[in-house]
Amino acid sequence: MISKNIKDQFPIFNNKIKGKKLIYLDSANSSQKPQTVIDSISDFYTNRFSNVGRGIYTLAVNASEDYEKTRSSIKKFIGSGKDYELIFTKNATESLNLVASCFGEKFINKGDEIILTDMEHHANYVPWHFLRKKKGAVIKFIPIDKDGNLQLDKLPSLITSKTKIISVTHMSNVTGAINPLKEIIEIAKNKNIPVCVDGTQGAGHLEFSINDLECDFYAFSGHKMYGPTGVGLLSIKYKWLEAFDPFIGGGGMIDYVSKKDIAYARGVWKMEAGTMPTAEIIALNESVNFINNLSKKEIFKHEEKLTKIAIDKLRLNNSVKIIALPKNQGGVFSFNIDKIHSHDVSTILDQEGIAVRGGHHCCQVLHEVMNVNSSVRVSFGVYNNEEDIDCLFDGIKKCQKIFSN
Numbered sequence: 057m058i059s060k061n062i063k064d065q066f067p068i069f070n071n072k073i074k075g076k077k078l079i080y081l082d083s084a085n086s087s088q089k090p091q092t093v094i095d096s097i098s099d100f101y102t103n104r105f106s107n108v109g110r111g112i113y114t115l116a117v118n119a120s121e122d123y124e125k126t127r128s129s130i131k132k133f134i135g136s137g138k139d140y141e142l143i144f145t146k147n148a149t150e151s152l153n154l155v156a157s158c159f160g161e162k163f164i165n166k167g168d169e170i171i172l173t174d175m176e177h178h179a180n181y182v183p184w185h186f187l188r189k190k191k192g193a194v195i196k197f198i199p200i201d202k203d204g205n206l207q208l209d210k211l212p213s214l215i216t217s218k219t220k221i222i223s224v225t226h227m228s229n230v231t232g233a234i235n236p237l238k239e240i241i242e243i244a245k246n247k248n249i250p251v252c253v254d255g256t257q258g259a260g261h262l263e264f265s266i267n268d269l270e271c272d273f274y275a276f277s278g279h280k281m282y283g284p285t286g287v288g289l290l291s292i293k294y295k296w297l298e299a300f301d302p303f304i305g306g307g308g309m310i311d312y313v314s315k316k317d318i319a320y321a322r323g324v325w326k327m328e329a330g331t332m333p334t335a336e337i338i339a340l341n342e343s344v345n346f347i348n349n350l351s352k353k354e355i356f357k358h359e360e361k362l363t364k365i366a367i368d369k370l371r372l373n374n375s376v377k378i379i380a381l382p383k384n385q386g387g388v389f390s391f392n393i394d395k396i397h398s399h400d401v402s403t404i405l406d407q408e409g410i411a412v413r414g415g416h417h418c419c420q421v422l423h424e425v426m427n428v429n430s431s432v433r434v435s436f437g438v439y440n441n442e443e444d445i446d447c448l449f450d451g452i453k454k455c456q457k458i459f460s461n
Contacts, residue, residue: 058350058358063439065090065346076409079444084229084257084388084435085413086279090346093283096339108334109308109325119334126341127324133344134274135265136291143297143327144337145288148256149179151275154290154327155223155252156183158300163220166192171214171222173198173206174425177229178418180254184223194218200425204231204380208239215247222251226258230419230433231380232363232388234262237269245270250296256280259289260343261359261386263352266291282437283343284336297323306330350438359387359436366434366445373449375456379431387436390417393452396459398430404458405451412448 063069066088069078080088100122106115108123131142145151164170170184174197187193196214199207206224222244227234237253244251250272258264259274260281266274273296278287302309302320306329311319320326347355367389370376375394393401402414413433416423423430434448 058354058438060441065092066439067091067094069439073409073411074407076407079408079410079447081434081436081440081444081448082411082413083437083440084280084417084433086285087260087282087437088439089284090282090343092342092346093339096342097284097335100335100338105335107331119338122338122341123332123334126337126344129341129344130289131291133348134259134291135267136274137267139293140266140291141294141297141324143290143292143324144332145290145327146286146333147279147288148254148275148277149288151277151288151290152179152223152252152254153183154303155273155275155292156187158303159221159250159252159296160184160187160191160193161301162299164191164193167194167218168220169194169196169216169218171196171198171211171219173224173235174200175204175206175228175230175233175235175419175422176223176225177254177256178420179256180223180225180252181421193220197421198224200233200422202380202426204228204233204382204426206233206235208236211240211243215243215249219247219249222249223254224251225254225256226264227262227386227388228382228419228422229257229388229435230390230417230422230431231382232385232435233380233382234258234384234386236384237264237271241269241271257386257388260347261352261356263356272296278336278340278343281343282346283340284333286333286336287340297327300327302326302329304329308332355438356386358438359440360385362436362440362442362445363387363389365442366436366448369445369449370452373452373456376452379426379428388433390431390433392428392431393455396455398432400459401432401452401455404455405448408447408451408454410448410451 106119108120252273253271255274255276259276274291279285309326309329398414
């Protein structure tokens with residue numbers, strides 16, 4: 057069970073927003089940081105700073121060891137074993153671009169097909185669109201129904217001999233719909249098609265194991281799981297790591313360089329060029345410890361409960377329309393208020409100290425499919441409680457009062 061005092065671990069909640077206590081309901085955008093993560097970054101720069109993989113002096117060796125310690129703890133955190141490796145990037149967007157670029161360069165030709173879903177974040181659509189423009193690839197979409205559920209039964213008919221990869225989100229960043237990854241991957245495996253998962257919304261909230269899922273790629277970011285910005289991650293099967301050429305080039309990713317030729321480093325190091333965000337990567341280990349101490353099972357139960365309470369309460373207001381009610385839903389949902397634009401709603405709520413996101417949430421295709429221009433998104437973290445929902449409800453009533461005049 058999540059402690060009622062958990063907000064005490066997050067210093068940002070000591071602040072006032074426009075004279076009001078902060079009600080933060082935008083964790084799908086980026087989660088707030090516990091003091092342990094903040095302290096880790098400060099301690100590294102104050103007492104332990106050095107670049108990694110460059111020097112053999114004590115500071116450099118210690119930094120390199122801490123850097124690799126985070127890699128090991130993340131692999132354990134997501135349940136990846138001997139068939140997988142973990143690459144550090146700067147965000148999940150870069151991780152997905154790495155997959156699309158490296159896979160596409162070697163394995164996508166004109167007319168080859170890529171399958172996505174109607175609910176993808178732009179980070180898991182735009183990189184594949186690049187291949188559509190550059191190589192003449194064809195993109196297909198698994199549709200969703202009116203409640204935001206993936207229509208899995210449509211997938212087999214979308215697959216042809218030209219299908220080269222399937223890339224899907226673990227959980228929608230708009231509706232909170234949790235996709236049936238095991239079933240998707242099983243269908244793909246039977247056709248020898250690799251699967252890439254955008255796990256940005258899932259990694260810090262849902263119980264899963266990479267070994268159990270058997271996906272080929274799983275991309276996620278640190279800042280959405282109570283960790284620092286500037287850190288992305290990519291779980292990748294060894295066979296693809298070996299097959300891919302480096303994504304970017306520079307220092308740190310080479311074995312040797314001569315005027316005639318260059319040999320790349322082996323393993324993950326050929327994908328980690330230049331100076332990496334060392335302090336942030338090391339601090340990410342503290343966010344893993346934070347989540348593990350609570351357990352993802354308890355986190356999900358907490359967020360699932362708050363989501364149900366919030367939706368049930370908002371549906372009592374006849375002017376509020378929840379844009380989707382999927383069967384399996386995480387701690388995210390979106391709504392609109394009749395005749396009030398989402399940006400106006402989020403602006404008025406901000407006057408009450410309530411942080412929500414208004415717009416299309418980098419997910420225009422889903423909004424188009426759901427026949428709405430934009431929406432107000434509510435997304436929960438461990439620090440939210442029922443009092444926050446009451447404040448949201450009161451804030452919505454204030455929006456309606458302002459626009460009724």
